[in-house]
Amino acid sequence: MEARLGDPMPDDEAxxxxxxxxxxxxxxxxxxxxxxxxxxxxxxxxxxxxxxxxTWLDNGVYAVTIVLLLFGVSGMWLVAPTPAPGNAxxxxxx
Numbered sequence: 747m748e749a750r751l752g753d754p755m756p757d758d759e760a761x762x763x764x765x766x767x768x769x770x771x772x773x774x775x776x777x778x779x780x781x782x783x784x785x786x787x788x789x790x791x792x793x794x795x796x797x798x799x800x801t802w803l804d805n806g807v808y809a810v811t812i813v814l815l816l817f818g819v820s821g822m823w824l825v826a827p828t829p830a831p832g833n834a835x836x837x838x839x840x
Contacts (some may be wrong), residue, residue, distance in 0.1 A: 760773030
């Protein structure tokens with residue numbers, strides 16, 4: 747089929763020949779990376795504190811670690827790209 751003047755441009759990724767994930771806007775990719783950094787920071791904080799002070803059971807360290815971890819994971823979940831309605835995976839069973 748040949749495109750004519752006035753036809754709308756196709757919106758799906760397959761017609762543009764792009765790879766999935768490349769169409770995600772920069773601000774969403776940056777936010778995803780920053781929230782992922784919070785998850786890494788939580789792990790580094792907990793392990794660093796434990797190595798520095800020799801204690802692994804401390805309520806204050808747990809509180810800081812859990813806050814960083816939950817903000818990171820929930821933020822990554824909120825800005826993760828969602829598949830288009832036509833590209834959603836289908837169940838294997840009919």
